[in-house]
Amino acid sequence: MTAKREFNQPIHAFRGFAILNIVVIHAFGFVFFLAESVDNPATSALLILNWVNSILFHDATLYFAFISGILFSMVLQERGYARFFKSKIAYVFMPYLFFTVIFSWRRWAFDGALVVFDGTPLEFLQLVLRNLLTGDAIFTLWYIPVLIVLYLVTPLLARLLQMERSGWLNVAIMLSPLVFSRVWPEISWTNYVYFIGAYMLGMYVGGNYRETIEFVQRHVVVFAIAAIGTTAILFALFALEAPSWGIIRSTETAWYLQKIAISGLVLLWFDRSISTVPGWLDVLGNYAFAIYFLHGYLLFEFYLVLERAGLALGSATTIMFWAVATYVTVIVVSVLITFIARRILGKHSRYFLGA
Numbered sequence: 001m002t003a004k005r006e007f008n009q010p011i012h013a014f015r016g017f018a019i020l021n022i023v024v025i026h027a028f029g030f031v032f033f034l035a036e037s038v039d040n041p042a043t044s045a046l047l048i049l050n051w052v053n054s055i056l057f058h059d060a061t062l063y064f065a066f067i068s069g070i071l072f073s074m075v076l077q078e079r080g081y082a083r084f085f086k087s088k089i090a091y092v093f094m095p096y097l098f099f100t101v102i103f104s105w106r107r108w109a110f111d112g113a114l115v116v117f118d119g120t121p122l123e124f125l126q127l128v129l130r131n132l133l134t135g136d137a138i139f140t141l142w143y144i145p146v147l148i149v150l151y152l153v154t155p156l157l158a159r160l161l162q163m164e165r166s167g168w169l170n171v172a173i174m175l176s177p178l179v180f181s182r183v184w185p186e187i188s189w190t191n192y193v194y195f196i197g198a199y200m201l202g203m204y205v206g207g208n209y210r211e212t213i214e215f216v217q218r219h220v221v222v223f224a225i226a227a228i229g230t231t232a233i234l235f236a237l238f239a240l241e242a243p244s245w246g247i248i249r250s251t252e253t254a255w256y257l258q259k260i261a262i263s264g265l266v267l268l269w270f271d272r273s274i275s276t277v278p279g280w281l282d283v284l285g286n287y288a289f290a291i292y293f294l295h296g297y298l299l300f301e302f303y304l305v306l307e308r309a310g311l312a313l314g315s316a317t318t319i320m321f322w323a324v325a326t327y328v329t330v331i332v333v334s335v336l337i338t339f340i341a342r343r344i345l346g347k348h349s350r351y352f353l354g355a
Helices: 009-036 043-057 061-079 081-105 121-134 139-152 154-162 164-178 189-207 209-218 220-239 250-273 279-309 316-353
Strands: 106-108 114-116
Touching: 009 043, 009 061, 009 250, 009 279, 009 316, 043 220, 043 316, 061 081, 061 139, 061 154, 061 189, 061 250, 081 106, 081 121, 081 139, 081 154, 081 279, 081 316, 106 279, 121 139, 139 154, 139 189, 139 279, 154 164, 154 189, 164 189, 164 250, 189 209, 189 250, 209 220, 209 250, 220 250, 279 316
Parallel strands: none
Antiparallel strands: 106 114
16 A cells, blocks of 8 residues: 555545534534424424435444545554554544543433432542543544544554455455444444444545545446445335344444445545535534534533523424524534633643644
8 A cells, every 4th residue: 555645635525524414413403302392393394304314314424434544544544553543542532531521521411311420439530531442431432432443453454454364354344344233322342343444435535545646436336226225225225213133223324335435426526526624524624623622512501501491493494494503503603612621721632632
């Protein structure tokens, strides 16, 4: 594989695209949940809105796994594993530890209850350690333990990609999410396999970036059909109460194919249309990790404001207005918090916010 040293504008833009997708499903979901609790809810509209939100944006964390794999092969591999793991400890684990401590002390439970820890220091330490292993400090942190495992297996995956005789095994790993489905909120070994597939695919793309873009360009119609077709299949699966067989969940299989197809199309679009990332998308790309850490907690705070305001959420129009307003507000506030923290902490802000 050939490593690429230059800063890649399309990948940076793709990072901004990824965080927009991740926040939207949560922001819209919060408002839809609130709308379901009002008197005379718009049941039919909410059913469709929830379907569309889930079908288009569920598993957007696959984009993050894909990007991480790309960046390893494109930039980080040639710097050596010592520097790779040092950077991940400093800029991924340390912010994760910081937010885990904060959200273990003061957190919103998934049912919307505010929980402030009032036990002993030893009990708090035990809670923090448990939350570090599980990502349970707040609902959005589940992905970070998975990401840490991806980093730990990176040398093995990189070695497999370099071995000529392991091609069949590499393909099997990349396609394993079709069989080993992600589950939530349970913690399952299949979650790790699911994201390892996307991560390894990203590693392959990062080592063969230009060839991949040319491949997508030649087969752009196929990628478009795959994206549209899997989306249509997901609507059908939702309508039919999607079947599952053991560890295989038909919806997760479809989502994996959908997100890979969309990734190819978005990367091609960015590669062909972006020479310099627009300022707003550049900010989102730079702050993506901080936004990921912050947005879940901010959504609970904003939900409380909306609930106390007693909003009329009886129509699809008003529901969507407040869903979009919540989405934009949470992103803007996350960006402002990150900007202020960076101004105060300087380069040390990465140890706390990841940006």
